[in-house]
Amino acid sequence: MKHLLLNLILVVTTFSAHATIIDPKLTPSDAQSFNLYFEDWNAEEVKVQILNDASIEIMSETIDLNNTNARKYNLKNLPLGSYTVIVSNKLKSIEHPLTLNRNSVEFDYHNIVKNYKPVFNTTDEYIDINFLNLDSETKLTIRDINGNVLVSKNYEQSKAITQRFDMSALPKGTYYIAVNTVESYYSKPFTVR
Numbered sequence: 001m002k003h004l005l006l007n008l009i010l011v012v013t014t015f016s017a018h019a020t021i022i023d024p025k026l027t028p029s030d031a032q033s034f035n036l037y038f039e040d041w042n043a044e045e046v047k048v049q050i051l052n053d054a055s056i057e058i059m060s061e062t063i064d065l066n067n068t069n070a071r072k073y074n075l076k077n078l079p080l081g082s083y084t085v086i087v088s089n090k091l092k093s094i095e096h097p098l099t100l101n102r103n104s105v106e107f108d109y110h111n112i113v114k115n116y117k118p119v120f121n122t123t124d125e126y127i128d129i130n131f132l133n134l135d136s137e138t139k140l141t142i143r144d145i146n147g148n149v150l151v152s153k154n155y156e157q158s159k160a161i162t163q164r165f166d167m168s169a170l171p172k173g174t175y176y177i178a179v180n181t182v183e184s185y186y187s188k189p190f191t192v193r
Helices: 002-021
Strands: 024-026 033-037 045-052 057-064 072-073 081-088 091-098 105-106 112-114 119-122 125-131 138-144 149-155 162-166 174-179 185-192
Touching: 024 105, 024 149, 033 105, 119 185, 125 138, 125 174, 138 162
Parallel strands: none
Antiparallel strands: 024 033, 033 072, 045 057, 045 081, 081 091, 091 105, 091 112, 119 125, 125 162, 138 149, 138 174, 174 185
């Protein structure tokens, strides 16, 4: 009985962990349409994009989550084939692959890609970066307006990056900080005054 109870707890725990990975939830609706639920998405607004198999954006909208927690998407006017639904906010983006068939929409729940975005905070003297990279190889660079590299750091096998850079010795001007991983690239300009 103990083993049965432990196995049941393990199955429930595994299901719960899997459910959080696919937030927001996509579920088939009727033929060639699906519902997108934002119940556990902690943000005021999200951007939803649908890309075709050539990675060309065919639909994009920003949704105010103060007014809704679900949206239905009808794909019946699209050609049959592979698509990607990307849902993103300021902190993360999630890519859901799907296949549009003649009578259904099929989701590939095993190939969902979840990327966390870096958070950059700047003052007159410092730039702080916080980035959850989950053991991904990450390169951080700071460049001047001409593209000259001022700082270049590689991070390997670190779950998170929390770093402060002193910018007080730099001349006034515009600079760029960039975070590059295997799956994503983020860049942000900042000004030293």
